[in-house]
Amino acid sequence: xxxxxxxxxxxxxxxxxxxxxxxxNVTTINELIDHLNSLNNQYKHAFAKRxxxxxxxxxxxxxxxTKINNNDEVAFFPPVTGG
Amino acid sequence: xxxxxxxxxxxxxxxxxxDVTKENKKLQNDEPGAIVNFVGIVRGFDEKKNESIKSLxxxxxxxxxxxxxxxxxxxxxxxxxxxxxTVIHRIGKLLPSNQIVFVGVASKHRQxxxxxxxxxxxxxxxxxxxxxxxxxxxxxxWVEFNSLDNDAVxxxxx
Numbered sequence: 221x222x223x224x225x226x227x228x229x230x231x232x233x234x235x236x237x238x239x240x241x242x243x244x245n246v247t248t249i250n251e252l253i254d255h256l257n258s259l260n261n262q263y264k265h266a267f268a269k270r271x272x273x274x275x276x277x278x279x280x281x282x283x284x285x286t287k288i289n290n291n292d293e294v295a296f297f298p299p300v301t302g303g
Numbered sequence: 304x305x306x307x308x309x310x311x312x313x314x315x316x317x318x319x320x321x322d323v324t325k326e327n328k329k330l331q332n333d334e335p336g337a338i339v340n341f342v343g344i345v346r347g348f349d350e351k352k353n354e355s356i357k358s359l360x361x362x363x364x365x366x367x368x369x370x371x372x373x374x375x376x377x378x379x380x381x382x383x384x385x386x387x388x389t390v391i392h393r394i395g396k397l398l399p400s401n402q403i404v405f406v407g408v409a410s411k412h413r414q415x416x417x418x419x420x421x422x423x424x425x426x427x428x429x430x431x432x433x434x435x436x437x438x439x440x441x442x443x444x445w446v447e448f449n450s451l452d453n454d455a456v457x458x459x460x461x
Contacts, residue, residue, distance in 0.1 A: 226364060227434035228445045276432070279367035295364060295432075299448030302361065302392060302433025303343055303404050303424065 221290050225266070226297035229273065232266035242290045249275050250284045252294065272298055308380035311387040314372045316363060318395040326389055326407050333386040335409035339416035341424050347399030349437070357440045361394045361403075364432035368392070375426040379408075382422070383415040390423065392433065422459055428452040 223240050225233045246255050253270065256263040267273065275282050276295040288294060311333070323342060330338050348355050376388045391405040406423050410416040428449075435446040 224364070226362060226432070227436075276364070276367055279364070279370055281430075295367070297364065297432060298434065298445070300429065300432050301435045301446040301448055302363070302431050303428040 221288070222293045224293065224295040226295065228298060229266045229296050232262060234262050242288065247287055248284070249277070249282065249286050249288060249294065252288060253284075266296070274299060308377070308385065310376075310380040310385045312373065312376050312380070313387075313389040314369055314376065315389075315391045316365070316368055316394060317391065318393060320393070320402060321391045321405050323402075323405065323407075326391070326405060330387050330389060330407050330409040333409065335386050335416075336411045337413040337416045338407060338409045339413070339420040340408075341404070341406040341420050342402055343404035345397045345399050345401045345403050354439050356399060356437050358399075358438045359397045359403075359446075360436045360438070360443075361392075361397065362434050362436075363392075363394055367432050371431045372427060375423055375430060378426075379419040379422045383410065383419045384412070385410050385415055385419050388419070388423065390427070392427075392431070394433070425452070425455045425459065429456050 221240050221242050222237060224237050225235065230236050243255065246252050253267050257267055274297050275284065277286050277288060278293050323340060327338055345359050346356065372390050376390060379385065380388065385408055387409040389405065389407040393403050397403055406420050408416040408420045429452050436443050437446055
């Protein structure tokens with residue numbers, strides 16, 4: 221899967237995008253965040269306040285419970301501030 | 304079922320500036336009776352933090368931004384009688400007094416354009432994936448989401 225990061229989440233993670241092989245036991249966005257947090261402190265820092273994070277799956281706003289698979293594009297970003 | 308609309312929709316994300324006069328000429332193609340514009344301008348001062356702003360830099364999520372704005376514009380064309388909508392949002396580095404966003408709506412009668420323009424702008428602020436970072440000359444800070452923007456969209460919920 222492709223994971224994209226924007227704004228300060230990108231800065232904390234240290235990259236804007238990565239190709240990621242979804243482990244078979246990771247089936248939802250919540251589980252993906254738990255898994256990333258277990259990898260290193262950069263993710264932990266980025267995802268420390270889950271209520272500040274918005275999610276898009278295949279470019280559509282999606283809740284934390286959304287089921288995901290290895291073909292999805294997942295994006296993590298803070299609340300938007302355009303206009 | 305929602306009613307189908309025939310409005311001409313033009314959504315552009317660009318670093319270049321835009322010319323409001325030219326954009327309004329394009330909106331006149333279908334001989335509307337009214338055109339309403341919103342033009343957002345970069346402020347040089349943050350009133351909440353009492354800080355001056357030297358520049359803003361905007362990033363966005365290519366692909367999703369266009370999709371979200373088109374969804375919002377389509378929704379507005381289903382709610383009101385609209386002949387054309389143009390939305391232009393700039394990205395990259397912008398300076399105080401630069402134009403940042405344009406929403407132009409054309410319709411037969413003024414109230415449809417007023418309401419649709421307001422609706423598009425309110426939803427764009429809360430849904431379109433843009434993020435601003437402010438530079439005050441010493442440090443850069445990501446702009447925080449303004450909860451008033453969430454209140455603004457409540458009036459459109461039915």
